[in-house]
């Protein structure tokens with residue numbers, strides 16, 4: 001199939017964490033990019049120069065692309081549209097669409113399917129459809145069927161960026177994975193990344209699709225393993241930080257994802273572990289390992305709630321109804337404003353169900369976002385969460401929490417106890433004047 005390489009003229013569909021980062025970075029690499037999203041308010045915001053996704057360096061790249069503040073609006077390489085018809089001239093379209101979990105635990109690919117269907121009649125001859133959304137095995141072939149165009153190839157190009165590091169990860173990724181049956185289409189996608197220094201893995205579409213799920217499920221297993229070890233430490237008198245420090249020095253294991261926490265969450269790991277489990281089941285394979293990681297994650301929530309009950313009442317089964325509890329951190333991890341599937345909110349919901357009155361602070365969730373967090377009264381000063389509290393629970397690993405004056409928090413609380421689910425306050429032996437500390441995985445001081 002003869003193609004010409006579209007060095008410019010790229011459409012990006014979806015202006016969320018992945019799409020907006022992709023669009024801004026591709027413009028930065030020198031491409032002309034039209035970013036499309038059905039959310040008209042988001043497009044209006046972007047056109048007005050307001051960047052709705054909080055990621056380090058993203059504002060600057062969007063302004064650089066659109067020309068805002070760069071005195072070259074006439075030469076803008078990046079534009080935004082709510083209309084898919086605006087992508088009609090694009091030789092390459094990159095899908096960055098949501099694939100949330102459906103009621104059965106499978107990825108809901110309706111957005112990807114419907115956009116592929118709409119693009120079928122819009123794309124110019126020899127165009128390439130690139131999918132960055134995390135989609136089930138077989139989706140690249142399915143997109144080709146939906147396109148129904150022998151001259152248009154679909155390519156799987158899974159995205160591995162981390163929220164909080166999105167721009168950095170896009171421009172300096174550990175690898176770029178290109179899964180294509182069509183060699184020319186694969187080369188065109190590779191050229192899209194000219195200027196990015198990273199190993200390119202050219203592979204078949206199914207391996208590319210599967211690799212994304214394989215990575216996320218592996219990380220979830222590693223986190224659940226750490227959380228279970230942390231529970232074991234509490235029972236047998238060890239300290240998870242020490243165990244993890246020793247494990248991390250083995251480079252076959254690696255240091256990342258060895259910190260205990262209130263459970264893993266976010267918009268990817270829960271849906272991607274479930275998707276792998278279900279893909280395995282359909283193929284006649286029981287991914288018991290992944291199912292166990294999901295089960296351990298649910299148990300971790302119970303363990304944190306039990307620790308909070310103990311902090312408030314002195315007993316693991318004590319009643320917390322009517323008690324005021326302060327929460328530090330609400331996002332699913334530090335470095336992002338994203339609340340989707342946040343374990344901190346799962347803890348909050350569990351405590352609220354038991355009748356606790358919750359006050360919360362998060363540097364990325366100001367009180368103006370109150371409607372996003374029903375169970376928690378938001379405040380804009382971390383010290384306020386301690387006022388009259390029967391316990392303070394630290395739920396997100398924001399580094400600034402380590403810098404708080406914990407003696408002030410202890411003095412403001414009714415009961416100066418903090419449940420540190422993230423190990424932010426350092427090794428349990430470190431002095432924290434004015435407060436008592438209950439740290440996950442600390443079997444030495446329980």
Ligand SMILES: NC(=O)c1ccc[n+]([C@@H]2O[C@H](COP(=O)([O-])OP(=O)(O)OC[C@H]3O[C@@H](n4cnc5c(N)ncnc54)[C@H](O)[C@@H]3O)[C@@H](O)[C@H]2O)c1
Pocket residue numbers: 013014015016017018019036037038039042096097098099111114115132133134135159160161162163267268
């Ligand atoms: N967020 C991450 O850290 C991350 C990392 C790697 C991969 N992914 C995957 O990338 C995909 C996108 O994730 P995200 O976090 O960027 O999602 P997101 O929810 O932040 O953004 C998705 C955007 O798509 C828009 N949209 C929905 N339907 C549309 C349609 N039919 N046409 C045009 N626009 C539409 C939404 O309005 C939204 O702005 C998912 O499959 C996700 O699993 C996410």
